[in-house]
Amino acid sequence: MIRIGVEYWPPLLLAGVRFVIAGSLMYAWLRWRGAPAPSWAFGSVWSKYLPLPQGAMASAVEMLVGGVVLLIGSALSGEHLQAMPPLEGWLALAYLIFFGSIIAFNSYMYLLKHVRPAAATSYAYVNPAVAVLLGVVFVGETIDIEEALAMLVIISAVLLISLPQWRRPAQPPVEEAKAVPTEARTN
Helix, strand or coil: CHHHHHHHCCHHHHHHHHHHHHHHHHHHHHHHCCCCCCCCCCCCCCCCCCCCCCHHHHHHHHHHHHHHHHHHHHHHCCCCCCCCCCHHHHHHHHHHHHHHHHHHHHHHHHHHHHCCHHHHCCHHHHHHHHHHHHHHHHHCCCCCHHHHHHHHHHHHHHHHHHHHHHCCCCCCCCCCCCCCCHHHCCC
16 A cells, blocks of 8 residues: 555655554544553653553554654655645555554554564564555555565464464473371371
8 A cells, every 4th residue: 555655645745644643543542532641752762761651552652753753854855745646545545544553553562462572573574465465456466476485484484483372371280199198197
């Protein structure tokens, strides 16, 4: 979808609008549900000393701040729309906002809480493969045999990493009953 989006939107403007809208929607939703407003997250350097937002609110704030920075970069670099994007451009932006940002960030945060870190970070390998497959299905893109094999290797590796997560934990060995000393036995 990014490929379609950048056909109609300048890159920094697309990313900035995407993250400002996604972050604003998440922030508004979380505040409406009672999540506390966050202090300020100016960077990981200060994160040791500042109270940072937790969970989805952290994603919302990260997207808002990142989106504003991207919009500033877009303005400073002289990006501007040549014409109003057609429906296809707006649909690409909507897809990136909802699926590429809101759902993806929240899914990642959920995984971080509920699975091993190796399994949670596997999204970085799976997402490009999913994006390529979506391009093939919806946009008619083509991939070579080498690309298909590379995706197969990547997905197989992610499955191998994930297998221990899906296995049942081994039952602890049952302790044998301890023999009671003969002196303590009663007749």
